[in-house]
Amino acid sequence: MSQFAINLIFVGGSFALYIAIAIWARAGTTKEFYVAGGGVNPVMNGMATAADWMSAASFISMAGLIAAGGYANSTFLMGWTGGYVLLAMLLAPYLRKFGKFTVPDFIGDRFYSTGARLVAVACLIIASVTYVIGQMTGAGVAFSRFLEVSSDMGLIIAAVIVFLYAVMGGMKGITYTQVAQYVVLIIAYTIPAVFISLQLTGNFLPPLGLFSEHTESGMPLLAKLDEIVRELGFRDYTADVDNKLNMVLFTLSLMIGTAGLPHVIIRFFTVPKVADARWSAGWALVFIALLYLTAPAVASMARLNLMNTIYPDGPTADSILHAERPDWMKTWETTGLIKFEDKNGDGRIQVYNDTPAFAATASDRGWNGNELVVNNDILVLANPEIANLPGWVIGLIAAGGLAAALSTAAGLLLAISSAISHDLIKGSLKPDISEKGELLAARISMGVAIIVATWLGMNPPGFAAQTVALAFGIAAASIFPALMMGIFSKRVNNKGAIAGMLAGLISTCVYIFLYLGWFFIPGTATFANTPDNWLFGGTGYGISPLSFGAVGAMINFAVAFTVSALTAPPPVRIQELVESVRFPRGAGQAVDH
Amino acid sequence: MADHTKNAQAYWRANLRLIIISLAIWALVSYGFGILLRPMLAGIPVGGTDLGFWFAQQGSILTFIALIFFYAWRMNKLDKEFGVDEE
Numbered sequence: 023m024s025q026f027a028i029n030l031i032f033v034g035g036s037f038a039l040y041i042a043i044a045i046w047a048r049a050g051t052t053k054e055f056y057v058a059g060g061g062v063n064p065v066m067n068g069m070a071t072a073a074d075w076m077s078a079a080s081f082i083s084m085a086g087l088i089a090a091g092g093y094a095n096s097t098f099l100m101g102w103t104g105g106y107v108l109l110a111m112l113l114a115p116y117l118r119k120f121g122k123f124t125v126p127d128f129i130g131d132r133f134y135s136t137g138a139r140l141v142a143v144a145c146l147i148i149a150s151v152t153y154v155i156g157q158m159t160g161a162g163v164a165f166s167r168f169l170e171v172s173s174d175m176g177l178i179i180a181a182v183i184v185f186l187y188a189v190m191g192g193m194k195g196i197t198y199t200q201v202a203q204y205v206v207l208i209i210a211y212t213i214p215a216v217f218i219s220l221q222l223t224g225n226f227l228p229p230l231g232l233f234s235e236h237t238e239s240g241m242p243l244l245a246k247l248d249e250i251v252r253e254l255g256f257r258d259y260t261a262d263v264d265n266k267l268n269m270v271l272f273t274l275s276l277m278i279g280t281a282g283l284p285h286v287i288i289r290f291f292t293v294p295k296v297a298d299a300r301w302s303a304g305w306a307l308v309f310i311a312l313l314y315l316t317a318p319a320v321a322s323m324a325r326l327n328l329m330n331t332i333y334p335d336g337p338t339a340d341s342i343l344h345a346e347r348p349d350w351m352k353t354w355e356t357t358g359l360i361k362f363e364d365k366n367g368d369g370r371i372q373v374y375n376d377t378p379a380f381a382a383t384a385s386d387r388g389w390n391g392n393e394l395v396v397n398n399d400i401l402v403l404a405n406p407e408i409a410n411l412p413g414w415v416i417g418l419i420a421a422g423g424l425a426a427a428l429s430t431a432a433g434l435l436l437a438i439s440s441a442i443s444h445d446l447i448k449g450s451l452k453p454d455i456s457e458k459g460e461l462l463a464a465r466i467s468m469g470v471a472i473i474v475a476t477w478l479g480m481n482p483p484g485f486a487a488q489t490v491a492l493a494f495g496i497a498a499a500s501i502f503p504a505l506m507m508g509i510f511s512k513r514v515n516n517k518g519a520i521a522g523m524l525a526g527l528i529s530t531c532v533y534i535f536l537y538l539g540w541f542f543i544p545g546t547a548t549f550a551n552t553p554d555n556w557l558f559g560g561t562g563y564g565i566s567p568l569s570f571g572a573v574g575a576m577i578n579f580a581v582a583f584t585v586s587a588l589t590a591p592p593p594v595r596i597q598e599l600v601e602s603v604r605f606p607r608g609a610g611q612a613v614d615h
Numbered sequence: 616m617a618d619h620t621k622n623a624q625a626y627w628r629a630n631l632r633l634i635i636i637s638l639a640i641w642a643l644v645s646y647g648f649g650i651l652l653r654p655m656l657a658g659i660p661v662g663g664t665d666l667g668f669w670f671a672q673q674g675s676i677l678t679f680i681a682l683i684f685f686y687a688w689r690m691n692k693l694d695k696e697f698g699v700d701e702e
Contacts, residue, residue, distance in 0.1 A: 096671035100645045103676045107641045110683045111634045115690075231674055233662025242663025260664040262653055295695065295701050300687035307683055311676050318672040565647050604627055605699040 025413050027167045027615040032417035033424060036206050037128040037183055040428075041200045044187030047195045052461050055192030056123040056440050057291045062197055064298040068305025070200035071289045073207065073429035075102075075280075075306070076313060077153075078160030079490070081207060081426035086398030088321035092259035095320070097269055101276025103307060103314055108281040108502075110303035116509045116603040118299040123291065124437075125284040125501065126445040134596055135516040136450055141523050145500045146284045146441050149493040150434045151475070153283075154270050156490060157431040158479025161424055167357055167403065168420035174480050180428060181476040188432045189468050196432045197292060203425035208312055210422020214406045214415050215316045218323050221409060228319035236326075247322055250329050253337035254373065255380030259322060265553070267563040275571035278495030282502030285430075285437035296606035324401045330520075332373050332394070341370045350407035359397040366390035435475065439467035492534060499526035499574025507582055512600045514582050515592045522582025530574035537567040626697040633689055645675040678702050 049055040062070070080102065088095045120128050125146060130139025158177055165176020187195040190559065212228075219231035223243055236243040248258045263269050289306075290299045331348060333341050344362060354360040362371060366389055374384060376392040384390075403423065406415040443464035448455050455463065502524045507514040507522070514522075535541065537551040549555045556564030565573065591597075600606075648656060653667030661669045694700035 093671060094669055096649065096668075099672055100649055100675050103679055104641065104645055107637070107679050107682055111637060111686055232666075232672070233669065244663035244668075246663070248663075260668050262657075262667075263650075264650055270646050273645065273650070297687070297691045297701065300683075300690055302688055304680065304683035307676075308681050311680055314676055315673055601623070605623065605629075606694050606701050607699045608701075 023413075025416060026170060027145070028413045028417040029420045032414070032421040033169060035095055035423040036202075036425060036541055039202055040183060041186055042524075043198045043202060044195050045193050047191045047198045049192040049194045049461075052123075052237055052444075052457055052464065054194045055461055055464050057288070058194040058197045058359055060292060061294055062292040064166065064293050064302035065305050066201055067289060067293050067298075067302045068307075069204045069309050070197045070292075071286065071302070071306035072309035072313075073200040073204035073425070074289055074433035075286055075430070076207065076310060077179060077430035078157055078164075078178045078423065078427040080313065080317075081211065082160060082164075082402050082423055083399050085317045085320040085324065086401035088318055089325040089401055092257065092322075092399055093261060093268070094263045097273045097276065099272040099314055099318060102280055103310060104273070104277040105280025106303055106307040106310070108277060109286070109290070110300055112280060112506050114299045114303050115286060115296045115510070115606070117287060117505070118290050118293065119296050119603045119606055121287075121291075124440050124444050125287055125505070126441055127449070128508065129519070130449060130505055132596065132599060133504075133514075133519040134592065135520065136505075138516060138520050138523070139445060139449060141520060141527075142501065142504065143441050143445050145496050145523070145527060147438060149283065149496045149501070150285060150438045151478075152490065152493045153285075154431055154434040154471075154475045155478045156439075157427045157434065158475050161427040161431070162479055163399075164403075164420060164423040164427065168416075177476055177479050178517075180424070180431075181479075184428055184432050184435065185469065185472050188435055188472070189465050192464065192468075193288075193436055194290060198437055199432070200429045203429040204309060206425040207422040207429075208309070210418040210425070211313050211320075211402075213410065213418060214411055215320050215323075216515060217411050217415070217426070218327070218405065218409045219319060222323055222326065228323075229315045230547065232319040232322060243326065244322060247326050247329075249574040250326070250333070250337050254329075255375035255383065257375075259325070265563055267558075268556075268566050268569050271565055271569035271572045275494060275498050275569050278502045279498035279571050282497035282500075282505070283493075284441070284497075284501065285433040287505075288437055288440070289433070309571070320402065324405055324408065328396070328401075329373075331408065332371055341372055343369050344371050345369065347371065348408075350404055353405055354400055357400075361395040362368075362422045363393055365393050390490075408582075420544070431475065432448045435468060435471045438471045439464055442467040442471075492531070495530040495534060495571040495574060496527060498571030499530040499578055502523075503575050503578040503582065507579070509600065511583075511586075512597045513591055515589055518584075518586030521585040522530045522578040522580075525581040526574040526578030529577050530570050533570040533574075534567045623699070626693065626699055629693055629697075631688065633686060633693075637686050641679065641682055644670055644678040649675050678695055 053059055084098055087098060117128055122128065126139045126142035129142040130136065161180040162173040162177040165171055165179060166173040169176065187199050215228040218227050219228040220226050222236060223231040223234040224237050225231040225234045228438055232243065234243060236246045239246050244260055248260055251259055275573050290302060293299050293302050333339065343366060351360060355362065372389045372393045374380060374389065375391055403419060443460055448460050502517055503526060504523050507519065536548045538547060540546040553559055553564045556566055558564050648667055656666040659666040683692035
């Protein structure tokens, strides 16, 4: 059977499953549409949360980032998991007790202000829309590579599938498809990793294989990798980082950004009890960790495999002839994600770190520049081919990558559509809308959101990659602090909260725009985005625009407390509301109002 | 009513105490062992690298899971002790 047929069976089979679930889990009420009826088992919700959270970025890009950056990119591993500790202790149980449908619902009620609710809606929509673009383009790329359709056609197929289960089933349909998608994506991620770990170290558990002996050389795997990349002028894979302030702030931004992302928070509104919300956060992290503990092993092993492919006799000997390169390299060259240019005309592929420090060694060896550019994103997708795994593993990876992209896209689209139908239409514009009318509005908003997301996926703004920084920055600097203060302080009032959210939002956006271009328009950056230009850059401890979310959050807290202290305290009924979310008794299921 | 308020305050204080302890451990394993204190842990070898690297790529995540389950278990027990649980 051809690889194309195998891929088609795996992807087609998984899609048939999602559609069957969509038909089975239709939503009849707004409560089913927004919070899946509020009766989802906490372990099941944990699994759905894991699929909701783990996007194309986690599945496809993260291992590639770690492979390229080594220890320095451990920030993604800690940052994208540590947020769940904050969610479990600082947000999820209390918001579940509050018992309404959306994140702006809480901000609007707690800060007794339509203004606060609308600021929250704006933050939610900006953060979620920027995020969904990446998912749709990710799905398009996976389709075009594995199913030999154009990227646009792939996007449309993906959109139709999401439309079917998200519009029909709302949160109910999304929850059960996410459970199925989790199973698909985790199997797809771990099976190749187990094979590769066995091949390289003889240990079938990748997280242990990472710290085991490399069978071929008899050295520890990481020591071997350090040795190879050092010979080629790269930093040691395990080398420590100098700018620790930025590393801390970047990790913190990812953590509080994760805890503040609305599509993750609303998943905790679907469980029956406050106690379940706490357990569910734990289960979510268990399911996430299965991938996140495997990813660093995939990263180092794939980098080692790649180096061994190019330098079969070691980094000090001649590299491989381009004519004799393996088939997977040829396949990926056609996608443009691997680029080769024979700069010194010797017919061989040279990969090394093209820096002044290495220039002397390079010219001694007759090299005239690094000749192979490998896009980080192909590492996971090409991994089974690099390790010579059977064809069905490749089909599995295709289905897994699509599951990761689609599950996150659906969760984001639900957060966007419920903010529109529930907070904007029912909460502000037309409060007397009927249950049926609101459900219809929710479905229409979902449909429109999918069309907009698909269009943006086909015509990605040139700045798609940078906007992810914006999504995390906004969630970290505006949404997370507002929610936390709403629960842990009775003194923060409407004026304080709005001033704080705006200060966090604006300071973070301005800092990002200063270095990445105003509204991401190319060529409009005020300063070049280099470490010595960053705030405190002169000291060697500059703060990167990607790390500013944590600073924005601190600004939000400081402004909110100061303004609140200078203005009247919240009315007694609001203080009682805060009191009530702190105690689980009397929660009941998520209520309509 | 006075008793009820006192009880409620004690429950909330117990929760805050638990959160502070948990978040101190959360920060220690990630920002501490994984990032800032890594040079101090450089002398402890773990499979070709050091303990700080292990905490950054494995240990912190494992600790996070343990922390959430510990917190959920303790809080669900506290809910019952203070009579603020849902049943």
